[in-house]
Amino acid sequence: MRRASLLGTVRLGINSLMLHKLRSILTTLGVLFGVSSVIAMLAIGEGASEEAQEQIRKLGSRNVILRSVKPTEDVVSGGEATRVSSYGLTDFDFQRVDQTFPGVLRAVPVRQLQQEVRLNDRALNPRVLATIPEYVSVTGRPTSEGRFLSPEDQLRFANVCVLGYEVARYLSPFETPIGKRIKIGADYFTCVGVLLPRVPLGSDQPTPGADVTGEVFLPMETARRWFGDIQVKIRSGSRDMEEVQLHEIIAEAESDEAVPSIAAAAREMLARQHKQRDYEVVVPLEQLLRAQETKRIFTIVLSSIAAISLLVGGIGIMNVMLATVTERTREIGIRRALGAKKRHIVTQFLVETVVLSIGGGLLGIALGLLIPVLVEKFADMRTIVTPAAPLLAFVISAVIGIVFGLYPAWRAANMDPVEALRHE
Numbered sequence: 001m002r003r004a005s006l007l008g009t010v011r012l013g014i015n016s017l018m019l020h021k022l023r024s025i026l027t028t029l030g031v032l033f034g035v036s037s038v039i040a041m042l043a044i045g046e047g048a049s050e051e052a053q054e055q056i057r058k059l060g061s062r063n064v065i066l067r068s069v070k071p072t073e074d075v076v077s078g079g080e081a082t083r084v085s086s087y088g089l090t091d092f093d094f095q096r097v098d099q100t101f102p103g104v105l106r107a108v109p110v111r112q113l114q115q116e117v118r119l120n121d122r123a124l125n126p127r128v129l130a131t132i133p134e135y136v137s138v139t140g141r142p143t144s145e146g147r148f149l150s151p152e153d154q155l156r157f158a159n160v161c162v163l164g165y166e167v168a169r170y171l172s173p174f175e176t177p178i179g180k181r182i183k184i185g186a187d188y189f190t191c192v193g194v195l196l197p198r199v200p201l202g203s204d205q206p207t208p209g210a211d212v213t214g215e216v217f218l219p220m221e222t223a224r225r226w227f228g229d230i231q232v233k234i235r236s237g238s239r240d241m242e243e244v245q246l247h248e249i250i251a252e253a254e255s256d257e258a259v260p261s262i263a264a265a266a267r268e269m270l271a272r273q274h275k276q277r278d279y280e281v282v283v284p285l286e287q288l289l290r291a292q293e294t295k296r297i298f299t300i301v302l303s304s305i306a307a308i309s310l311l312v313g314g315i316g317i318m319n320v321m322l323a324t325v326t327e328r329t330r331e332i333g334i335r336r337a338l339g340a341k342k343r344h345i346v347t348q349f350l351v352e353t354v355v356l357s358i359g360g361g362l363l364g365i366a367l368g369l370l371i372p373v374l375v376e377k378f379a380d381m382r383t384i385v386t387p388a389a390p391l392l393a394f395v396i397s398a399v400i401g402i403v404f405g406l407y408p409a410w411r412a413a414n415m416d417p418v419e420a421l422r423h424e
Contacts, residue, residue: 016328017352027320028360030313031400035364035393037309040371042299042389047372047382049295062105063138064262065282066093066249066270070242087278088244093270097251101265103258108138109220110248113227115185117216119171126167126214128184130223136195138252144168146178146193153219160222161189165197166214184216187226259285310396313360314404321353321408332412342413349412353405354398361397365390 017024068088091109098107113128135141136148144165153160161182168177168191181188195215229243251266253259263283270279325332332345368390372383 014351014355016324016348017355023320024356027317028356028363030316031310031357031360031397032313032364032367034307034310034313035361035397036368036371037305038303038307038393038396039365039368039385039389040375041305042303043368043372043383043385044375044381045295045298046384046386049298050384051382062253062256062259063284064251064253064259064266065284066097066251066266067280067282068244068247069278069280071276071278085241086243087276089246089249089279090273091245093273094246094249096269096273097249097266101251101262103254103262105252105254106134106138107252108132108135108250109246110135110250111220111223111245112247113185113218113223115227116183117167117171118183119177119180122171124167124170124214126164126216128216128218130218130220130227132220135217135250138250142196144194144196145176146191148193148195149217149219154221157222157225158219159187159189159226160192160219162193162195162217163191164195164215164217167216168194170214182216184218185227189218256285259283307396310400314357314400317353317356317401318404318408320356321349321405322411324352325349325408325412328412329415332415336415345413346409349409350402350405353408354401357397357401357404358394361394364397365393368393 066089070085071087094107094109097104101107108131111130113130114125115128116123116125117128131149132154133149133151136143146162148162149160152158161184163171163177163182171177171182172180177191177194180191182191183189195217197214229245251262253262260283263281266281270281335345369385372385375381376383
């Protein structure tokens with residue numbers, strides 16, 4: 001019996017709303033845009049945050065990265081025509097980190113060379129990195145084809161190289177570069193492998209002459225044998241030289257708990273061994289924690305903005321329902337005179353406001369799910385719609401209908417039936 005009475009009240013409320021279709025549609029727009037903005041903002045924020053955190057994770061959450069940084073005032077020797085600046089990490093720093101730091105599972109040295117890379121008529125200037133075989137294990141870089149550097153390459157001073165995916169695709173776009181002789185600087189190196197990129201690439205091929213980012217890897221001992229420790233930069237009227245033994249040291253910790261202590265020890269060691277600030281210590285785990293905190297703050301800000309939109313939509317519903325109560329004063333008086341109780345009047349107007357808010361909420365969910373798809377397609381931004389976002393938006397829209405419909409329903413139910421019947 002009660003179910004039939006409730007269904008009748010819902011049917012009556014819907015029929016009342018259908019009498020003023022345009023007004024009902026305009027009323028739901030506030031909730032519609034509020035709900036869609038909640039879902040879209042959370043999806044865009046979640047996607048941006050996840051992409052940033054993914055890039056940080058690729059550096060290795062258990063890694064501590066020491067980098068050489070050119071100071072503003074170099075330690076310079078030589079005359080005006082020839083300048084030799086010496087700075088950055090040293091082999092001694094690497095030995096200290098690798099052999100004496102507690103909690104370090106393994107350490108990898110990296111040295112960057114400024115050399116042109118050429119295959120036939122295609123040339124570019126990527127990052128040429130000299131390192132050891134453990135580099136791929138520490139950084140988690142997967143191999144696309146072939147192999148990475150081996151301990152035998154180090155012992156034999158082998159003239160071999162491994163290309164990054166971007167470089168391989170540019171130098172040899174139509175066939176595998178494995179086995180080809182790549183000219184690096186003035187010497188030739190046989191390509192033995194290709195590494196996958198750090199981040200996903202588009203389908204477009206690099207155009208000749210364009211800047212191509214990427215990496216080429218050489219055995220550390222081979223690089224030292226052929227290129228030495230000094231890099232030469234020839235400028236107008238002068239020749240600048242840089243002496244940097246190592247550009248990067250990557251230390252892998254045994255566990256996440258050991259990362260802070262290793263980072264603190266690295267900062268302390270470098271501060272003692274280096275007279276100038278020619279280094280930096282990068283801790284991806286710290287960056288990941290900061291990114292997660294930034295995501296939380298970003299989510300709160302976006303949710304607050306969307307909540308304001310929903311609040312405006314709720315106020316719009318209340319305003320329309322108050323006007324509706326005034327318009328239907330005589331109808332309320334007639335229902336009360338025929339025996340309707342206050343709870344019947346309250347239920348009727350609450351049903352109307354809930355129908356408006358839930359209807360706007362459902363349409364808002366549809367629009368909110370569509371916006372992230374359009375953003376990914378046209379703005380090339382990653383978006384992530386979590387299952388909680390549509391559910392949260394729907395619940396909020398229903399709560400808004402109840403909260404903002406209570407006062408108009410209470411006002412309608414507490415009208416004096418006699419005065420309501422006299423209303424023109």
